[in-house]
Every structure is written in structure tokens, then in C-alpha cells.
Amino acid sequence: MTHAAATVDQMQPPFPAERGLDVYNKKLGMWVFLASEVMFFAALIGTYVILRFGATGEWAKPGIVLNIKITAFNTFLLICSSVSMVKAYAAIQDGDPKKMRFWLLMTILGGATFVGIQVYEYIHLVEHGFVPSGVREGSELAALVANGTLPAATMGLYGSTFFTMTGFHGFHVTCGVISMAYLYFTKALPGKYSKQDYGGIETVGLYWHFVDLVWIILFTIVYLI
Amino acid sequence: METAHKRPNYILIWVYLAVLTAAELALAFELPISRNLKLLLLLFLAVWKAALVGLFFMHLKFERWNLRIMAIIPLPLAVIFILAGMSEHIW
Numbered sequence: 001m002t003h004a005a006a007t008v009d010q011m012q013p014p015f016p017a018e019r020g021l022d023v024y025n026k027k028l029g030m031w032v033f034l035a036s037e038v039m040f041f042a043a044l045i046g047t048y049v050i051l052r053f054g055a056t057g058e059w060a061k062p063g064i065v066l067n068i069k070i071t072a073f074n075t076f077l078l079i080c081s082s083v084s085m086v087k088a089y090a091a092i093q094d095g096d097p098k099k100m101r102f103w104l105l106m107t108i109l110g111g112a113t114f115v116g117i118q119v120y121e122y123i124h125l126v127e128h129g130f131v132p133s134g135v136r137e138g139s140e141l142a143a144l145v146a147n148g149t150l151p152a153a154t155m156g157l158y159g160s161t162f163f164t165m166t167g168f169h170g171f172h173v174t175c176g177v178i179s180m181a182y183l184y185f186t187k188a189l190p191g192k193y194s195k196q197d198y199g200g201i202e203t204v205g206l207y208w209h210f211v212d213l214v215w216i217i218l219f220t221i222v223y224l225i
Numbered sequence: 226m227e228t229a230h231k232r233p234n235y236i237l238i239w240v241y242l243a244v245l246t247a248a249e250l251a252l253a254f255e256l257p258i259s260r261n262l263k264l265l266l267l268l269f270l271a272v273w274k275a276a277l278v279g280l281f282f283m284h285l286k287f288e289r290w291n292l293r294i295m296a297i298i299p300l301p302l303a304v305i306f307i308l309a310g311m312s313e314h315i316w
Contacts, residue, residue: 021289021291021292021295022289022291023289023292028292031292031295031296032295034296035295035296035298035299036299038299038300038302038303039299039302039303039306041303042299042302042303042304042306042307043306045307046303046306046307046310046311047310049307049310049311050310050311050314053311054311054314062253062254063254068250068253068254072246072250075246076243076246079239079242079243079246080239082278082282083235083236083238083239083282085282086235086281086282087235090232090235205282205283206283209278209279209282209283210283212278212282213275213278213279213283216271216274216275216278217271217275219249219271220249220267220268220270220271221268221271224249224250224252224253224267225253225263225264225267225268
């Protein structure tokens with residue numbers, strides 16, 4: 001029995017597992033969901049690539065419409081929250097629920113701050129005239145379109161693809177924050193997680209890292225290219 | 226439960242991700258290189274960062290092969306899906 005316990009993989013908490021895959025059900029369910037999410041974001045990214053590189057006119061150069069500095073900070077924040085999530089996972093694996101609660105709380109705060117900054121960015125963009133349909137007439141950006149700094153022909157596509165992709169990602173981050181907050185208050189605070197039972201932390205962690213991974217790709221293709 | 230593999234150094238991965246993000250910013254706005262080369266390098270850096278997150282934070286590097294396959298299968302499908310769309314509308 002002692003020998004059997006010593007050879008158990010740390011990724012295999014003693015929960016009901018699917019035969020063959022030998023992964024506990026909650027985790028397998030999350031991986032299947034993430035596989036479907038890959039296709040969801042592939043559709044968004046694919047549409048963006050087709051619209052951008054298939055467009056007849058030039059695309060707005062990076063840094064003119066969007067605030068790169070604040071988004072770069074937001075990217076760094078999401079990376080930090082991914083680290084804090086994996087630290088929470090490692091802490092509960094080591095049987096330290098106090099440390100796990102601390103890192104989980106840091107992750108929730110990091111995610112909430114990311115969403116807050118994104119909302120601030122949206123408000124700022126709309127104030128300057130960048131809207132999902134393109135550029136608002138009479139705005140600061142409309143003047144840049146008029147003097148040729150921004151291309152008139154593709155601003156509508158730019159606006160709709162930008163807000164669709166970053167909006168759906170922001171929705172995913174919001175869902176992640178709500179899920180983590182739910183686990184924090186209903187499971188982590190009452191001390192329901194232990195060295196033997198941490199499936200919820202691992203499962204929500206997988207989702208959170210996936211959201212971070214998607215942002216890494218989106219940040220490059222939307223803000224830097 | 227005992228750990229069946231050595232735990233990765235998460236802080237080191239975090240440092241890699243931070244440095245790669247800084248490199249992306251420098252590449253995008255500071256380096257005077259051709260647009261196509263810049264695009265290729267930026268995509269390479271993004272895939273590198275995504276791989277670090279997947280392999281070490283999502284622990285794919287240490288998972289069983291069957292779960293790894295399940296995680297990887299949608300990626301080529303997504304690429305085929307995007308290339309199919311591009312072939313119709315761009316090329």
C-alpha cells in the first residue's frame with residue numbers, strides 16, 4: 001500500500017478516472033472543453049487574418065490607435081497571475097492550504113485588475129473615437145483618418161475585429177475570475193482542499209493558463225503586428 | 226501523494242516569459258528590420274511563450290502521452306482551418 005502511494009503521479013488525485021486515459025473526470029472534461037476553445041479562438045484569429053491580409057487597403061500601423069504600453073503591462077500582469085495560479089497549485093500539492101489561499105487570492109486580484117484595465121482601455125478608445133464600426137465622425141481619430149495617418153478603407157474591419165477578439169477574451173478572463181472567486185469562497189476558505197483533494201484548483205488552473213496562452217497570441221497579432 | 230517528477234522552476238519560466246515579452250516589444254517598435262522578418266520573428270516569439278505556458282504551467286511536459294495527444298490534436302486542425310480560409314480569400 002505504501003509502495004502504491006509512493007508511485008502515484010502528482011497529476012492523478014484519487015478521483016474517478018476515465019479508463020484508458022487514466023485522468024480524473026474533472027480534468028479530462030476541462031481538457032475537452034479547452035480543445036473546443038482552441039477551435040473557437042482559431043475561428044476568431046482566422047477571420048482576423050483573412051480580413052486583414054485579404055483587405056484591399058493598408059491596415060492601421062501598430063501604436064497609433066491602441067495604447068501599447070498599458071496593454072504590455074496588462075500582458076505582464078496576466079503572466080504574473082498565471083505564475084501565482086501555478087504556485088497555488090504547487091502549495092496545495094505540498095499540503096499547505098494557507099499558502100494556496102494566498103496565491104489563489106493573488107490570481108483573482110491579478111485577473112480582476114486585467115479586466116479593469118481592459119475596461120479602462122475600451123473607455124479610452126471609445127472617447128478617442130475608436131468604436132466597433134470603425135472611427136466615430138468628428139472624433140480625434142477621424143482627424144487622423146482625414147489627414148491620411150490612418151487608412152479610411154480598413155478602419156471598420158480593424159474596429160470590429162479588435163473589439164470582437166479582445167472582447168471575447170475579456171469575457172473568458174471574467175469567467176475565470178468568477179470561477180476562481182467561487183472556489184476561493186466555497187472551497188478554499190472553508191478548508192475543503194487538501195493534499196489528497198485539489199482537483200478544483202488544478203482544473204480551474206488549466207482554464208486560467210489557457211486564457212493566458214490565448215492572450216499571448218492575441219497580444220502579438222492584434223497589438224504588435 | 227508523492228511527486229512523480231521534478232517540479233519545474235516556475236519563477237524561472239516567469240522570467241523567460243517577461244524577457245520574451247520585452248523582446249517582442251523591442252522587436253515590434255525599435256528594430257529597423259523588414260516587415261516580413263519582423264512578422265515571422267514576432268510569431269515565433271509568441272509561439273515560444275505559448276509553448277512555455279502549455280508545457281510548464283499546464284504541465285503538458287509531464288502529462289501522460291494520451292492526454293498530450295488530446296491537447297495537441299486541435300492545434301493542427303486550427304492551422305488547417307485558418308489556412309483553408311486564407312487559401313480561399315487571400316491567395
